[in-house]
Amino acid sequence: MQLVVARIGRAHGIKGEVTVEVRTDEPELRLGPGAVLATEPAATGPLTVEAGRVHSGRLLLRFEGVRDRTAAEALRNTLLIAEVDPDELPEEEDEFYDHQLIDLDVVLADGTEIGRITEISHLPSQDLFIVERPDGSEVMIPFVEEIVTEIDLEEQRAVITPPPGLIDESEAVIASSRDEETGEAASEGSASGDATSEDAGETPKGDA
Numbered sequence: 001m002q003l004v005v006a007r008i009g010r011a012h013g014i015k016g017e018v019t020v021e022v023r024t025d026e027p028e029l030r031l032g033p034g035a036v037l038a039t040e041p042a043a044t045g046p047l048t049v050e051a052g053r054v055h056s057g058r059l060l061l062r063f064e065g066v067r068d069r070t071a072a073e074a075l076r077n078t079l080l081i082a083e084v085d086p087d088e089l090p091e092e093e094d095e096f097y098d099h100q101l102i103d104l105d106v107v108l109a110d111g112t113e114i115g116r117i118t119e120i121s122h123l124p125s126q127d128l129f130i131v132e133r134p135d136g137s138e139v140m141i142p143f144v145e146e147i148v149t150e151i152d153l154e155e156q157r158a159v160i161t162p163p164p165g166l167i168d169e170s171e172a173v174i175a176s177s178r179d180e181e182t183g184e185a186a187s188e189g190s191a192s193g194d195a196t197s198e199d200a201g202e203t204p205k206g207d208a
Contacts, residue, residue, distance in 0.1 A: 005030040006080040011072035017060045018072045023122045030082045040079040105157040
């Protein structure tokens with residue numbers, strides 16, 4: 001099975017290095033020296049990784065036969081594709097390959113159907129499930145443990161506990177209205193002489 005493991009970015013320096021947008025949880029394995037990768041477009045490859053290093057938080061790669069900035073820049077936006085055994089599993093128990101997640105049913109804790117995962121979007125800050133809903137619309141769900149509480153490969157489902165507004169925008173409107181009403185009530189209470197300390201006046205906001 002072929003999986004996209006990275007996308008080549010801009011050239012770095014003058015000796016053929018390129019930045020890469022990593023799309024695998026195992027870059028040391030998939031993008032290490034000696035790795036031979038297919039490409040999209042296919043005519044660009046295959047490419048063999050000659051060396052790699054991390055610079056300012058970004059992975060830099062140099063490929064065999066790519067010796068200058070011009071050749072490196074010509075690779076920009078090329079997708080790097082690795083051949084992976086379909087039965088192979090990630091080393092960590094809570095990690096998954098994209099092909100394991102595609103087509104999983106997405107449901108709430110009570111079993112309510114939300115949709116089906118059609119794509120995984122790998123962003124610098126987090127991964128997103130692109131979920132197709134029964135009516136054909138799409139919703140993006142951050143793949144974080146606070147929201148995606150369970151991945152059950154045997155049952156072929158992902159269980160989520162979405163915050164208000166993530167799935168149904170009307171929930172966000174209701175929550176916002178409730179907040180406004182609470183704020184007005186607090187203002188009226190203060191005006192009538194109720195004592196409120198500075199510490200109690202604001203509620204710390206945690207990560208959503």
